[in-house]
Amino acid sequence: MISEKTVERLSLYRWLLEMRVDKNTLSLFSHQIASMACVTPAQLRRDLMVIGYTGSPGRGYLVKDLAESICSVLDGDEPAKVALVGMGNLGRAIVSFLRGRRSRLKVVATFDTDSRKTGRVISGCRCYEQDKIEEIVAGRQISVAVITVPSDVAQKVADRLVNSGIKGILNYAPVPLRVPDGVYLENRDVTTALEKVAYFARESKEKE
Amino acid sequence: MISEKTVERLSLYRWLLEMRVDKNTLSLFSHQIASMACVTPAQLRRDLMVIGYTGSPGRGYLVKDLAESICSVLDGDEPAKVALVGMGNLGRAIVSFLRGRRSRLKVVATFDTDSRKTGRVISGCRCYEQDKIEEIVAGRQISVAVITVPSDVAQKVADRLVNSGIKGILNYAPVPLRVPDGVYLENRDVTTALEKVAYFARESKEKE
DNA sequence: TGCATGCTGTGAAAAACGTAACAGCAATAC
DNA sequence: GTATTGCTGTTACGTTTTTCACAGCATGCA
Ligand SMILES: NC(=O)c1ccc[n+]([C@@H]2O[C@H](COP(=O)([O-])OP(=O)(O)OC[C@H]3O[C@@H](n4cnc5c(N)ncnc54)[C@H](O)[C@@H]3O)[C@@H](O)[C@H]2O)c1
Ligand SMILES: NC(=O)c1ccc[n+]([C@@H]2O[C@H](COP(=O)([O-])OP(=O)(O)OC[C@H]3O[C@@H](n4cnc5c(N)ncnc54)[C@H](O)[C@@H]3O)[C@@H](O)[C@H]2O)c1
Numbered sequence: 001m002i003s004e005k006t007v008e009r010l011s012l013y014r015w016l017l018e019m020r021v022d023k024n025t026l027s028l029f030s031h032q033i034a035s036m037a038c039v040t041p042a043q044l045r046r047d048l049m050v051i052g053y054t055g056s057p058g059r060g061y062l063v064k065d066l067a068e069s070i071c072s073v074l075d076g077d078e079p080a081k082v083a084l085v086g087m088g089n090l091g092r093a094i095v096s097f098l099r100g101r102r103s104r105l106k107v108v109a110t111f112d113t114d115s116r117k118t119g120r121v122i123s124g125c126r127c128y129e130q131d132k133i134e135e136i137v138a139g140r141q142i143s144v145a146v147i148t149v150p151s152d153v154a155q156k157v158a159d160r161l162v163n164s165g166i167k168g169i170l171n172y173a174p175v176p177l178r179v180p181d182g183v184y185l186e187n188r189d190v191t192t193a194l195e196k197v198a199y200f201a202r203e204s205k206e207k208e
Numbered sequence: 209m210i211s212e213k214t215v216e217r218l219s220l221y222r223w224l225l226e227m228r229v230d231k232n233t234l235s236l237f238s239h240q241i242a243s244m245a246c247v248t249p250a251q252l253r254r255d256l257m258v259i260g261y262t263g264s265p266g267r268g269y270l271v272k273d274l275a276e277s278i279c280s281v282l283d284g285d286e287p288a289k290v291a292l293v294g295m296g297n298l299g300r301a302i303v304s305f306l307r308g309r310r311s312r313l314k315v316v317a318t319f320d321t322d323s324r325k326t327g328r329v330i331s332g333c334r335c336y337e338q339d340k341i342e343e344i345v346a347g348r349q350i351s352v353a354v355i356t357v358p359s360d361v362a363q364k365v366a367d368r369l370v371n372s373g374i375k376g377i378l379n380y381a382p383v384p385l386r387v388p389d390g391v392y393l394e395n396r397d398v399t400t401a402l403e404k405v406a407y408f409a410r411e412s413k414e415k416e
Numbered sequence: 417t418g419c420a421t422g423c424t425g426t427g428a429a430a431a432a433c434g435t436a437a438c439a440g441c442a443a444t445a446c
Numbered sequence: 447g448t449a450t451t452g453c454t455g456t457t458a459c460g461t462t463t464t465t466c467a468c469a470g471c472a473t474g475c476a
Binding site for chain 4: 264
């Protein structure tokens with residue numbers, strides 16, 4: 001089992017390797033990739049060790065090979081299907097962002113309660129009535145969900161998603177959701193993030 | 209100096225304490241607060257230890273007192289001023305979200321290059337031309353910035369912000385920015401987060 | 417008042433995470 | 447072919463973060 005931090009960095013390495021403009025360089029050294037990712041070379045080598053990829057001294061890592069190797073670890077056999085609940089400002093921003101980007105993650109359904117949004121195709125993705133969650137999530141075997149509904153209904157939405165078989169949730173509502181063991185939850189509250197940044201900003205200002 | 213993780217949790221505790229509906233309970237035990245925050249009681253007690261707040265056995269922690277104590281650690285003397293660069297879909301969602309919420313963080317200026325956005329008040333906040341960054345950020349002593357511009361210009365924006373005296377950056381563009389020591393940086397890439405969730409979702413699905 | 421209860425504060429152990437160091441070897445130069 | 451260079455894989459170490467465990471005490475009740 002790979003640690004959370006390592007998975008995050010692997011995702012970053014892959015992105016950096018695939019987005020690289022210079023397609024001529026076939027291989028890179030650990031310190032080059034590390035520098036792009038803003039980590040130490042030792043960190044990078046350690047991360048590659050856990051996925052079992054091995055380079056060679058004097059040549060480094062074969063870019064294409066390494067990227068594929070990361071894919072085989074991070075991705076399943078087929079692209080993960082993603083549902084997003086709450087097509088408000090944030091929800092639309094995220095869906096259209098994910099659309100624009102070639103990715104292994106496919107947003108295949110969105111949900112809302114607002115009848116001005118349901119039944120239409122928004123940001124390139126069909127928006128269903130919220131009470132179709134069970135039917136569609138279970139029926140299409142969607143395993144990952146993004147929650148961008150107001151915080152007072154977030155727990156209710158999470159419960160429905162879990163009951164429909166969702167195994168991972170990315171939550172943007174500013175409430176700590178309760179999910180059973182076996183469902184992976186990641187919270188992304190703006191306020192917390194901003195307060196953290198503000199705290200350390202102040203801290204470093206006081207030091208100078 | 210308090211650790212990042214602890215600061216995040218303190219922010220969460222404060223939010224939970226302030227949002228509590230039942231204003232009658234004057235005090236709470238560690239296990240009650242911990243349960244709301246989804247952490248262990250030991251974790252909570254240790255976090256409170258580092259800020260020097262102390263409860264009492266048999267009664268627990270005085271809610272109002274504790275919240276104020278967290279404030280005195282997290283907040284400076286005055287509310288931190290925040291600038292946001294890039295009033296696209298995501299930028300507007302964040303600004304209007306922060307507006308709606310009583311907070312110690314004030315978004316006092318936003319910036320964009322698009323002339324359809326600049327010079328107007330959007331989501332309750334004035335939007336300036338992007339080349340006014342130096343003037344306004346330095347002039348109004350803004351210390352924290354949120355970056356929500358396309359990734360190819362994110363580094364350039366970050367540089368200008370740093371030159372203007374910004375001490376903390378919350379970055380939503382999917383690129384690892386380079387900032388000098390003394391500037392605190394927090395990255396919040398959706399793709400990385402989603403890929404992480406998808407990985408662990410698959411992991412837990414395979415286990416069952 | 418005095419006793420029993422059970423929660424707090426904290427030192428000590430454990431776990432997670434990152435860093436440093438180096439032996440071994442692939443590539444290159446000559 | 448051989449020597450040299452300098453990068454990799456991995457182990458050992460240091461640091462940070464979390465959990466455990468329990469002594470001590472404030473509280474509520476008899
Ligand atoms: N973490 C972040 O970066 C961030 C930024 C902004 C907002 N937020 C949070 O994200 C959430 C949404 O923010 P927003 O600005 O998009 O708000 P919004 O009001 O624009 O969007 C909410 C959407 O959810 C829909 N909705 C309401 N109840 C629903 C239900 N039961 N099922 C399905 N859909 C439902 C509404 O119809 C609306 O379309 C809020 O909780 C907000 O606090 C997070
Ligand atoms: N982390 C997330 O949750 C998340 C979600 C969606 C998008 N994103 C990222 O956030 C960024 C913005 O996404 P979006 O959907 O809002 O895109 P968008 O195109 O709607 O918004 C970008 C805005 O930035 C402005 N801009 C462009 N260049 C600028 C410059 N040099 N200075 C100031 N403003 C400038 C544009 O005029 C536009 O208004 C992108 O980098 C995207 O990848 C992140």
